Amino acid sequence: MRGFGGLSGAISDGEVIAHFGDAFREQRRLADGAALAPLGDRTVIEVAGPERLTWLDSITSQAVGRLAPGESTELLVLDPQGRVEHAAGVFDDGASTWLIADAGDAEALAAWLTRMKFRAQATVDVRADLELVGFLDAGSIAATASAAAFAPNGVPLVWADPWQRISAGGHQYSEVAEHPGADYAWRVAVLTAAGAEDLAAALDRDALAGILAAEALRIAAWRPRWAAEVDDRSLPHESDWIRSAVHLNKGCYRGQETVAKVHNLGHPPRRLAALHLDGSDAVLPQPGDPVFAGDEEVGRLTSVARHHEDGPIALAILSRRAPVGDLVVRSDGVDIAASQQVIVPADAGATADIPRLTRLSRRPSAPDPRSSGVG
Structure with missing residues (x-):
């Protein structure tokens, strides 16, 4: 500057x-x-x-x-x-x-x-x-x-x-x-x-x-x-970015089909979470450090800071399968306890009741009078 x-x-x-x-x-x-x-x-x-x-x-x-x-x-x-x-x-x-x-x-x-x-x-x-x-x-x-x-x-x-x-x-x-x-x-x-x-x-x-x-x-x-x-897999749903950067009702643009599909059917593959880190260690973990639930790696840190009121905090992109409870961040071989606050729920989306086609092997021989014509 x-x-x-x-x-x-x-x-x-x-x-x-x-x-x-x-x-x-x-x-x-x-x-x-x-x-x-x-x-x-x-x-x-x-x-x-x-x-x-x-x-x-x-x-x-x-x-x-x-x-x-x-x-x-x-x-x-x-x-x-x-x-x-x-x-x-x-x-x-x-x-x-x-x-x-x-x-x-x-x-x-x-x-x-x-x-x-x-x-x-x-x-x-x-x-x-x-x-x-x-x-x-x-x-x-x-x-x-x-x-x-x-x-x-x-x-x-x-x-x-x-x-x-x-x-x-x-x-x-x-x-x-x-x-x-x-x-x-x-x-x-x-x-x-x-x-x-x-x-x-x-x-x-x-x-x-x-x-x-x-x-x-x-x-x-x-x-x-x-x-x-953002990495090469990031969808806007995963970090709640539809909140400010996506207009769901506008005309066609590149990637819109996926945006609508994930929003309507739900369950994006990953989700953003906020972590409050154990502050007993003087060294902060780094973006890219892995996050574990037990012995299973479930995500990576994306942003880390020391907050003047909250102490060590971080954002992490986690797998949808990651549990919503406490997690562990591993940095240079040291495990750091992390209290999780869910930002994007695992079942985010699913905002519309989309009719789905039944499998061919289960399709009824005659239309079901209770259906709208879509299996």
Whole structure:
């Protein structure tokens, strides 16, 4: 982060600032809306042109055809089998649509969009010249960050994460009474390099937080992201991503058949769970560490953090067969007790009563008068 990486005390890995010296304190201030976090692990893609929204609507999971200037949403790009290939936050300013993607996915997403343009009047550009900061819309820092946001077409570029609630056309599989995402008023402001430098100069150390703080709050909100929860098998149902990134009632798009099938018949092959880890060991396990139920491996960690209130926490993708009770994480040969909170139930879906054909060997010789004609 050019505007923030040179500040005294910033501990960074390339473009990503891990913390500014006190990750726990930064996390508390970020949660209170009193700090912002430079997001060197995200990249902006600008999609311009008069057909940008209808074109994006036709090839992605979200209904964005009528997105109004200043509105935010989220989309997924799925493969023909409904697996997640790309993900991005979406914001439109009336002249361009701005996609906020994980840095490791941005170039591939932009390349895929470029290949899919055909005759659509749209352009796709990775805006590596722009920087991003994240914050919670819960305190004084929100106005400061929003005022610094880039506004090339008169609308400040501030994306509002839709994870706080079920989006129109979406569906939530989690059955908890109070979803932790309801308080996750996450915002991302897009800045020019000059704007980032000015903002960094205007803020004191107490108003800055690193990516460790931002990730801890995300994990506590059960919020999936491409860089962590997605692999080559991921279906949006498995991480409850239909909540914010899939419109179940929109027109045809690649992967829609699988989305509808798994949603209507239920039982996705895997499910996301939240884990509260035993904090007696000073070393955190790592993403990718296996999760066991007894002697059976039932999944892998995808995200891990130390939360300022909850202690060590994690998200894990588990097999549907994994029990709902306590589990064990194995890290470098050490077993760590993990208390599980179910996010996506094993029987998620099955929202419609779909008539099914009987097997040929069991088909009655005459129509059953109680049936609708479908066996």
